[in-house]
Amino acid sequence: MGRWEPNPRGRLAKAAVELFAAQGFDETTGAQIAARAGMHERSFFRLFPDKREVFFHAVEAAQREAVAVIAGLPEGATPVDAVAAALEQRCAIIQEYTDAARVRHNLVSANAELRERDLSKHAELAAGMAEALCERGTPDPLAKLVAHTAVVVFRLAFERWITDPERQDLPAMFRDGLGELASALAPRLRSV
Template structure:
């Protein structure tokens, strides 16, 4: 183990994805992840309670980034546009890391425990965005509705994109999903 290197959480997350892809989630240990990242096992467990959490490091980072985007927008930006901007940024980041996205998707799809944790982490992403909207003055019920709906649109766009990421644009697919939802809601017949 050589000299200190920056971003230990990111290095562990990268090492984990590489090992999970090569040998499977269940077969990979925290000690192996730490060794691959050039760190001691105890450093791994100081930073992450278990290998599931290192696997979901990217979703936790997405939550922090989304909250920062929403908080940094001008006050006149509508809540729906704030949530869209936060998730569009995430789409762009994912699209830059197609291989990691595919590996993560395949592992989540093949492992019920990871799938359940993935749903939970995305619910936390939505909750964080809703809280950021409330801090900007949006009513709580609207903030929750917008954030959770936008995360659902994001997940659906991702599922379509991951089937052929080389020929599709994830941010565009996300925006198209929001537009499709807006059109469906606009064409809804008024209640009597």
């Protein structure tokens, strides 16, 4: 093991995805991930409790980034505009790393345990955004409704995008999904 390098969590996450893609999730060990990242096995387990958590390192980063975007918006931003800005930024990052997104998607699709954890991590993302909305003054029930709904729209837009051979613009697909939802709700809202 060589001299210290920055971002050990990110290096482990990158090594994990590479190994999971090459040899499968179940066949990959924490020791192999650490070795690939140029680290000791005990360093891996100091930073991550297990290989599932290292796989979802990016979702944890997404939550921190989403909360920061929401917190940094001007005071007049609506709750929908706030979560849309946060998730559009995430869409742009994902689109920038299309190959990694495809590998991650394929791994999650092929493994029931990862699918379950993926749902859990996205629920945590929604909860983090809801909390950030509450800190901006949005009432709790509305914050949760907006954040969780936006995450569902995000997940559906991602699914459309990742399976689209043309790879349309993911942020635009997310905005279109929000627009479709608004259009679907509009007649109901007018009748209330």
